[in-house]
Amino acid sequence: MAKKTAGWLMVLVGTLILALSTWYALEAIRFISVTESTVGEIIDHKFTGGLNTGTREVGSYQTKTTAMYAPIVSFKTSTGATVRFQANWSEGDPPPVGSTVSVRYPVQNPQKGRISGITSLFGGAAIILLIGAVFAGAGILIIRK
Structure with missing residues (x-):
């Protein structure tokens, strides 16, 4: 039961x-x-912390810390204003600075933009x-x- x-x-x-x-x-x-949709550019990365990973081998346990970075994206709105935002995700191997990305943003609040990948x-x-x-x-x- x-x-x-x-x-x-x-x-x-x-x-x-x-x-x-x-x-x-x-x-x-x-x-x-x-x-609205536009194209942005990754202009920087912000360190967001470390991800600890471990490997277990016979008789020992080793940890490794991977630095995690969130892309900082810059884009122009339909009115020509330049806006920057930090992506809402981070990874150990972020896209390189200078890469272009698709961006979606609310017209009334473009600072709430997001990278528009699936x-x-x-x-x-x-x-x-x-x-x-x-x-x-x-x-x-x-x-x-």
Whole structure:
């Protein structure tokens, strides 16, 4: 009986996480529908912290810290104003300075611009979707046993 309760709890948590991923995806779609598109340039990178990774070998454990950087993007709005923003993601090997990227921005608030790649807009929703699916799926498996 306790196993089934735990299974139902996991299904509930998974369903809530799936709902969150749906909201996140819909928010990205809404953002796309109310923004303009242009081309921007990566002008700098901002250090955002380190990502610790570890490797385990027989008898030892080694950690390595990878520096993470968020691209700083500059673009011109349809009115000719120059705007800069920091991307909402970071990575250890960011695109090089001088690279061009597609940008979407709200006309009324261009500082809220985002790099408009599929990963930038929908990556968070996809990760949350996977987590929710794992929770719900594990809960269903527990209930069925």
